[in-house]
Amino acid sequence: MMTQIAFTLTTVLYVGATLLYLACLLRNGSRLQSLASKVLMVGFLAHCLAVIHRFIAAGHLPITNMHEALSFFALSIVGVYLYFEHRFKVGTMGSFVVPFALLNIIAAGMVPTELRPLNPALQSAWIYSHTILAFGAYAFFTISGCVAALYLIQSHFLKKKHLGQMFQKLPSLDVLDEIGYRCLAFGFPLLTVAIITGAIWASQAWGSYWSWDPKETWSLITWFIYAALLHGRLTTGWRGRRAAFLTIAGFLIMLFTFIGVNLWLPGLHSYT
Amino acid sequence: MNIIVVGLSHKTASVDIREKVAFSPNSIEKPLRELCALEGIVEGIIVSTCNRVEIYATTRDIAGGVARIRRFLADFHRIPHDTLEPHLYSYHGEDAIRHVFRVASSLDSMVVGEPQILGQIKTSYGYAAEYKTSGVILNRFLHKAFSVAKRVRTETRIASSAVSVSFAAVELAKKIFGNLADKTVLLIGAGEMCELAARHFLSNGAKGVMVTNRTFERAQRLAEEFEGEAIPFEELFDHLHKADIVLTSTGATQFIITPGDLEAVIRRRRMQPMFMIDIAVPRDIDPAVNKLDAVYLYDMDDLQQVVATNLEGRRQEADKAEAIIAEEITQFYKWVATLEVTPTIVALRNRFDELRRSEVERTLLAWKDAPPDAARRLDALTSAMMNKILHQPTSLLKKAGQGNRTDLYLDALQALFDLERSSGDGPELELEE
Numbered sequence: 031m032m033t034q035i036a037f038t039l040t041t042v043l044y045v046g047a048t049l050l051y052l053a054c055l056l057r058n059g060s061r062l063q064s065l066a067s068k069v070l071m072v073g074f075l076a077h078c079l080a081v082i083h084r085f086i087a088a089g090h091l092p093i094t095n096m097h098e099a100l101s102f103f104a105l106s107i108v109g110v111y112l113y114f115e116h117r118f119k120v121g122t123m124g125s126f127v128v129p130f131a132l133l134n135i136i137a138a139g140m141v142p143t144e145l146r147p148l149n150p151a152l153q154s155a156w157i158y159s160h161t162i163l164a165f166g167a168y169a170f171f172t173i174s175g176c177v178a179a180l181y182l183i184q185s186h187f188l189k190k191k192h193l194g195q196m197f198q199k200l201p202s203l204d205v206l207d208e209i210g211y212r213c214l215a216f217g218f219p220l221l222t223v224a225i226i227t228g229a230i231w232a233s234q235a236w237g238s239y240w241s242w243d244p245k246e247t248w249s250l251i252t253w254f255i256y257a258a259l260l261h262g263r264l265t266t267g268w269r270g271r272r273a274a275f276l277t278i279a280g281f282l283i284m285l286f287t288f289i290g291v292n293l294w295l296p297g298l299h300s301y302t
Numbered sequence: 303m304n305i306i307v308v309g310l311s312h313k314t315a316s317v318d319i320r321e322k323v324a325f326s327p328n329s330i331e332k333p334l335r336e337l338c339a340l341e342g343i344v345e346g347i348i349v350s351t352c353n354r355v356e357i358y359a360t361t362r363d364i365a366g367g368v369a370r371i372r373r374f375l376a377d378f379h380r381i382p383h384d385t386l387e388p389h390l391y392s393y394h395g396e397d398a399i400r401h402v403f404r405v406a407s408s409l410d411s412m413v414v415g416e417p418q419i420l421g422q423i424k425t426s427y428g429y430a431a432e433y434k435t436s437g438v439i440l441n442r443f444l445h446k447a448f449s450v451a452k453r454v455r456t457e458t459r460i461a462s463s464a465v466s467v468s469f470a471a472v473e474l475a476k477k478i479f480g481n482l483a484d485k486t487v488l489l490i491g492a493g494e495m496c497e498l499a500a501r502h503f504l505s506n507g508a509k510g511v512m513v514t515n516r517t518f519e520r521a522q523r524l525a526e527e528f529e530g531e532a533i534p535f536e537e538l539f540d541h542l543h544k545a546d547i548v549l550t551s552t553g554a555t556q557f558i559i560t561p562g563d564l565e566a567v568i569r570r571r572r573m574q575p576m577f578m579i580d581i582a583v584p585r586d587i588d589p590a591v592n593k594l595d596a597v598y599l600y601d602m603d604d605l606q607q608v609v610a611t612n613l614e615g616r617r618q619e620a621d622k623a624e625a626i627i628a629e630e631i632t633q634f635y636k637w638v639a640t641l642e643v644t645p646t647i648v649a650l651r652n653r654f655d656e657l658r659r660s661e662v663e664r665t666l667l668a669w670k671d672a673p674p675d676a677a678r679r680l681d682a683l684t685s686a687m688m689n690k691i692l693h694q695p696t697s698l699l700k701k702a703g704q705g706n707r708t709d710l711y712l713d714a715l716q717a718l719f720d721l722e723r724s725s726g727d728g729p730e731l732e733l734e735e
Contacts, residue, residue, distance in 0.1 A: 058459055188478065188598050193608055197477070198462070203575060204480035267572025270595040 033087060034143075036080035037101070041139060043073030044104075044132045051124040055199065063121040067112075070128060074108045081105060090148045093161045096292065100138035102161075103288065104131045106169035114173060114209055120201045123209075126176050156231035163224035168288055170217030171256070175281025177210040178274035185271055207269055210277065214263065218256045225249055236298060244295035248287035255280040303344065303439055303641045304364050307398040308371040308390060309356030312412050315389035317352075323379050323386065325350040327429070333378055334435045340370045345437040347430040347444065349405075351422045353412055358402060360439045368392045396635050399443070403627045406447040407454040408461065415460040415616045420451050439641065443634070450630045457626060460619040463612035468499040470608045471579055471600070472506050475547055478577050478598055482507045488545030489513045490538070491552030492520055495581045499549055500528060512545060514538055516552070539563060543570035548578040550586040557588040568596050579605070639708075643699045646712050649721040654692060658684045 050066035081102065084092040092098040111127045114120065180200055187197040200206075228246070229239040240246060259276055262268030292299065310320065325333055325348050337346040337357065346359040357375070361367030372390055376383040393401045404410045408419050427444045430436040436444070455461055463473070472482075479485055487503045489496050492515055500511055511530030515521035518534055525532035533541050538558075542548070552558060559578075568576070573596050580587045580601045592599040600608075662680045666672060699711055715721060 059457065184477070188474070189592060191600070191604050191607065193474075193611065198459075202477045202480040204478065208480075266569070267574065269573050270575075272595065 033080055033083045036076055036083055037139070037143075040073055040077040040080055041132075041135050043069055043076055044108075044128070044135050047073055047124075048129045048132045051121075051128045054121060055125045055196070066124060066128075067115060067121060070108065070124065071112065074105070074112060077101075077105050077108065084145070088145050088148075090153075091157055091161065093157070093165070094148060094152060095146065096141045097138050097143045099288075099292075100134045100141070102165055103168060104134040104138065106165045107131045107134070107172050110166075110169040110173055110213075114212075118201070118205055118209060120205060120209070122199045122201065123173075123176065123180065126180065127173060130172065130176070151235050154231060154235065156227060156234070160224055160227045160231055163220050163227065167217045167221035167224055168284060170213040170220065171252075171281055171284045174210050174213035174217065175278050175284075177206050177213065178277035178281070181206045181210065181274045182271060182278075185274075210274075211263065211269075214256060214260050214277075218253075218260050221249070221253055221256065225253060232298075241298065243297040243299055244291045245287065245297055245299035248283065248291050252280065252284045252287050255283060303360050303362060303638075304367075304394055305398045305439065305443060305638065306359050306361055306364060306367050306371070306392065306394045307356060307401050308359075308368055308375065308392040309349075309354060310386075310389045310391065311354035311356070311410065313410070314391055319386070319389050320352070320355065322381055323355045323375055324352070325355065327425070330426075330429045331433050334430060334433050336378065337371070337374060338435045340367075340374060342367050342370065345430075345440045346435050347427055347440055349423055349426040351419065354405070354410075356405070358398075358440060358443070360437070364394045368394065396631060399631050399634055399638070400627060402443070402447050403450045403630060404624075406451040407623055407627065408451070409454075409620055409623055409627075414613075414620055415463075417461055420448070424448065439638070442637070446630070446634050450627060453630070454623040454626055458619040458622045460616055460623055463615055467495065467602070467605045467609055468502045470605050470612070471499050472502045474598075474600065474608070475503065475577050476506075478575050479546060482509075484509050485546040486544055487511045487547045487549065488542070489524065490548065490550040490558070490586065491515060491554075491582065492524055493551035493581060496549045496551045497524070499579065499581075503547060504528065508547070512541060514541075539567070543567045546574070546576060548576065548587075549581065550579070551581040552586050554582070554586055555584060558586050559591065560588045561591045561594060564591050564594055564597060568594060571596070640700060642708060643712065646715055646721060647696055647699055650695070650715060650719060651692060653719050653721060654688050658688055 047066055047070035050062065050069055054063050054066055081092055084098070093102050107127065108131050111124065111131070115124060181203060184197065184200050184203055184206065187193060187200075188203070201209075225246075228249075232241065232246075233239045255276065259268075259273060259280065262273065291297070310323065312320070327350070330348060330350075333348055334346060337343060337348065337359065342361045342363045344360045344362075346357060349356045349358070355375070357371050359367060359371060372387065372392065373383060375381075375390065376386045401410070406420055406423050408415050408417065411419055423444070427436065430440070475482060475485070482503065485503075485508050487500050487508050487510070489500055489511060492513075504511065511525070511528040512533055513521045513525040513528065513530055514533040514535050514537075515524070516535050518532065521532040521535075524530075542559075542563075548559075550558070564576075575596045575598065578587055578591065578597060578599045580599065583602065585601055587599060587601075589599065589601070591597050662677075662684055665680060666677055669676065695715070699708075699715075
């Protein structure tokens, strides 16, 4: 009951934050921007409360069905976004990230929410490291996908000399590039460790480190894309539009790994 | 008390007239004193910039005050009255307030939104405050104008876009590089535009300048001026990778930088973006380089287009600013209007209070067996009566202060109750904020 109230409150606050962030695109004013940010912050706290409460009620990390996973995904995105907004003062990014987080929350509200006893295969301390790391990586990759899209838009404006309101509001190429790089630098190690801990856990739970389960396969594809991006960046300084396209591709594949695999490709990871 | 404005600006007078009536800030005391010595002028401020000369003053007599200031402007500068007269404008009441709010908000400027004017008015006000020629009304008026200008600045984008080519270049660079602090500018060829732009980049934090020219001596001379590095023209491509911002303006008839040349440079730069500005006509840089991922090329036409768009944007923002000003005028005008009626209201109350007190006193003296609280009771009774009686005329006067019939009411009251029109030092009493 309490969980439900906190979850509804979170949804309402995220809707408010989304509307405010979208209004920031149309109107000027730092007050609107800081209000949007504050509403999102309160929403984030309510969300944390909802997750913690569910944790206590369920007795395990609430990340074991679609509802919980989507909700946790949104929580991670908002958390990582708030960090970058605070660090780089890029409120306009919220106009793109926050609606996406809201979509996840709405989707989470539409799938069955009931608590179920934990599948015996998941009853392990590994659930914490494996899933939290994976969701952290997902959140960073989501932000990097968003930043890459903004980079493409901003670079398009600069090349075509369309220097309108939107151009003025979006962050500079340099800031977008910096945020994108940081996301990669944080997200990639997280994903790597998530895959390794997953493999160790798999050997304990299923008796084999790697069984080419669809989730594993797609995780590996995601990993390779980000590995290529990071490698290019570190060796030749690869960045710019083509890198941005690949980053967006990486994000879409990551989304498929996270949601698509569960929906359409049954395998060992299907618990929902 | 009325606020009046008399002056001329770039809109009504050409520069040869404006320079004749300009006041030098070094000797502003004399004209300020003479201004306030004029008959009927109570407070005065002189604003003198290269685009406008204006006098803000308060007076009881609008027509006389305006005429005397118009004559003062001509006489002080020893210009024939008839020469100056057609260029002067004057405002009073709401129009005067609107005018000053617009000027302070840079809506009346030659380049709408330019930021200097507010500072210039603040300085002018500073002189008037120093020589005590501005008083209660102008103090409050000017402070209001400053806060309106600030509101316009923060709530509209009127001053946010660059309206000169070199500023536009700096703004664009900031959108590419974020911060210019560790960026290097390369000047290829010499030209006034290029030098100006380079100066703007430096004053916005760029780290250093490299200069190259077909005649190496000229490059050296310019490099010295910028405390930068001169590069022999033949070695351009050995150094190009170090430049983040490239400005070209050579007289070359063929492209000196082509996409083929740049690809190698970009690789050496580890694909960091490059901002290239080609000011030369005919152009120095092959427009095809703009297709390279990391290169953003702007030529003169592009920059001028940016400036034109920004100017158009400012014009649209100006409408929003006018709305803000209209709102602030209504508020401020209410206060000004009460100034005129306040002294009469005060005098009226004083007259009634006087009468009331003396009657209470007389009654108490004649009242032999008065109870101990008689004085208090009588006082309360008579005060309540006075307030009830005065309530209607007072509120009518305050309201009338915003209309045209004020004088009618004031004259009637003064005649009926034998009030003196106080000398106008009375607006310390603030009826409403």
